[in-house]
Amino acid sequence: MRVVAKFGGTSLGSGDRIERAADSIAKAVSEGNEIAVVASAMGNTTDELLDNITFEADEQDRAEIVSMGERTSVRLLKAALTARGINAVFLEPGDPDWPVVANDRGEVDVEESERRARELAEKLDDTVPVITGFLAEDHEGKITTLGRGGSDTTAVMLGRYMSADEVVIVTDVEGVMTGDPNVVEGARNVGEITVDELRNLSFRGAEVVAPSALSYKDEDLDVRVIHYQHGDLLAGGTNIEGQFEYMVDMREEPLSCLTVAGRAIRNQPGILAKLSTALYESEINVDAVASGMDSVTYYVDNERAEDAETILHDQIIGDQTLSSVTVIDDIAVIRVLGAELPNQPGIMREIVDPIADAHINVVDIITSATSVAVFVDWSDREETLEIIQEHFEG
Template sequence: METIVAKFGGTSIGNGKRIRKAAQAVVNEYMKGKKVVVVVSAIDKTTDELLHIVDESMEDTVTEKQLAEIVSMGEMTSVRIFSSAIESLGVKSEYVDPFSNKWPIVTDSTLLSAKVDFEATENKSKEIMKMMDQGIIPVVCGFLGRDTEGYITTLGRGGSDITAFLLGHCLMADEVIIVTDVGGVMSTDPNMVEDAKKLDKISVEEMRDLATHGAQVLHPHALKYKDPNINAKIIGFEHGDLSAVGTDIIGPSEQEMLKTTTLHGEPISVIAVVGDGILNKTGILAELTSILAKNNMNIFGISTGQISITVFVNKKDAEEAHRILHDVVVENENLSSLSLGKEIAMITVTSPDFIDTPGIISDVTEPLRKNNINIVEISSSQTSVVIFLEWKDGKKAYELVRGVLK
């Protein structure tokens, strides 16, 4: 029997009519013979309103324990209403909040940004399985957890999405469905570009970067909990149909889930182009990179400053790239000179944990500082850190950095 986890965001249950439509969508899937567990956020803007009231009434005197309990009331209200709406449609339902002995999400005691205890949560999720086996539709509070002392905790922003993906994994669900106020992931913000298109699918890594840089459809932290063996999609609430087509979330791949440190096998060369105030000159970066692309030369990294642009290329391409870029420098009045530097090593450190690990760059670079190894350039994304340094230091630096992930 197919099992689905359906998570409804605050906007998608923003009023009574929307809750009724959402409950009917759940019941429709149940009547098809599927097992369904529902995860709900607080009703639209409830949490923000509670936080505003707390700020006005207590300002900085509120404790973390008090705040966690207060903001939890949004989700605890939602589950009661949603479960009752399901039962009004003739199907047995039961709400599950942190005070229930069937509560599944176990965390540490960091009350306002708790970390999940996976083993304990997997064990407690068996209670949710039992409910579904009995023909009951469980409605579970998103965003919330409970520590081993019985205190309410919260999972931080995006917590309801975390709850959905986490339960999907623990329940070995076939699909996790995220129901939002948009019909899926768009090629860009439709409020900014009218002809934005809905994507049929998107990878976890792409979704993570989009979400980190402003896309509101899904919180990047939640994607850490996405099981690669479980289907997932984002759909709009307006359909009132959990079978509706949306945007499928693919992955993560095995590589994206691994903690890895790699040293590029061959030396890389660095070319520095300088010119007065070139950072403020339109089109210079495009001119430099496009000429290399036309000559089929790969760029491993780019660094920009007020008066310089540094490009990292294959050593085998370095002399030809230097010659080609020299022609650009001579012809462009905004550029004055360029140089071909030393052989460079490139180390890439990757981990899905980086997204919620403060200070990871200092953790990675500290062993290099202690061993007097100079960093030529460093860049980072949500899941990786790339370090460029002198080739002679490459192997030693690789061993030092690799130890960070152990």
């Protein structure tokens, strides 16, 4: 049996937990299974590293810094496995066998990542690779990250590309529960749950597996969630069944759209990093960013719009290449997620045409390798959601 096991930050949060993780891996290997391991940063290491970036740092430096959490985890776990007589190696960006590759847009290069993952799978008969989750490497060798839930994404993606039988997510919950055990008496583990059910729970706060990771799951790949205290990688927990091609989600709170205009912004090195860092240092979360030749647009929570406008205006005053900032409040975003969605010919027309036919103005569209985000006026959100759901989920 070929298994990709992902250990979350909590499951690697101390020396004892690393020992427990190594024991479960060694047990699975001793039973004749091929195991690849994906490791998150220990505990809250990533947040702690980010908190220590109190200076202006560009995206490349930030990625290098936060990568140290995962880099430390894989070394500790590899050493624990070696101490148990397991032939293990740790893999991180820069290694010749590193499998997760990003393109020049910072998105997963599916063809190259799949090729490298297949090559890595051929070595599983005598080696346990311990792979840094959350990280990717572009074609120039620079580190980038996979975003929120990136270690889950690494695990499920590699499980698919390595033709694994199962991906096991080891976390701090015993799979999916019938209710919050801290609130309701008698809460118990749900033995099975569908991808659709789980994604609906995830978008309402009960995130067990990152929704972005589930886009890589297909019918042939089993995904299971177990508690780090369980001890047996190959049994128990909650099985996640099925697959989805498209997932439609609407953000529950309104956004504000802040557009910074300036002369040839796209050709000004460091402008985007400067503006983004200023927002980050004020703890303003950016939901999405769009850029053009003469503008950069940030979408932030409505309640932080005034703060964001002031911060961006301060940056404009200090930079002669920037001219003004404008704000539009009460914007809704509806996202369609699916594997390689924007790479499908005609997909944008399938999304936009029925919205236009309903005489709804589209404020903006932002795409990535696996999603399309449609921004409309808050008053049009329900009708837009219904139109998109009817097409993709109907």
